[in-house]
Amino acid sequence: MIKLKSDIHIVKKGRLYHVVESRNRLMRFKPWLGDGFSFLYDFIMNSSIFPKKFAGDIQKHYYTLTQELAGIHCRQILELGAGSGSAVNFLGIDNLYTGTDISPGLLKQAAKRFLEAGFPNPEFYVVSADDLPFESGVFDVCLCILSLNFIGSVEKVFQEVSRVLLPKGVFVCSVPVPERNRLHTTIRGVLYSEAELEKICQKYGFKFERISCENGVLLYFKAIKQS
């Protein structure tokens, strides 16, 4: 099991780990898509969000991420906002995967997909990306795919990612940015421009590198932890 901060109390229910708060209550969140509708997530992404809102191509999305992560093997991977487990489409199955999301319904789907794909002992945590329960310096790579705009405090996310990554660790993101939204579609959450994201990366000790890809409203980038 991945190392947790010493003051964290965690319980496993089914395939998911939950943080226990005071008075023995499980930490709960309000997911964007109510948990009962999680089964619709992949359909909505494929048929509506990607082609209409993002003006993008989902196959190109998976191809770009597959190429970017092709050299990553046997590493400790953390994913923020893992959703229903789309990372099985672009991550090598020899990696040690930890998925996080605020939606237990989506994470249950992710767990099923990762186990069926053959990942060795993947772990899934119902936690918010801006307050991670993990020990510092335990992950080689962190992924945040199409989720950064949903998470309340992006600065807090970078701070947490910087904390849990090992030196020279890499944060790979795919996120809608306003300057690529040529169709002016309404996209949920808070959108940051590439210039703003680069500035935040630098503030938290990362080197920003854009990943070359034109795919609708999406920017792909990696942030490399400098020390």
Ligand SMILES: C[S@@+](CC[C@H](N)C(=O)[O-])C[C@H]1O[C@@H](n2cnc3c(N)ncnc32)[C@H](O)[C@@H]1O
């Ligand atoms: C558009 S989905 C992307 C899911 C997946 N990465 C994918 O590419 O299909 C956004 C995800 O972010 C999650 N999310 C929203 N707020 C979050 C937070 N504060 N911490 C972690 N995940 C969050 C949602 O529950 C949802 O699964």
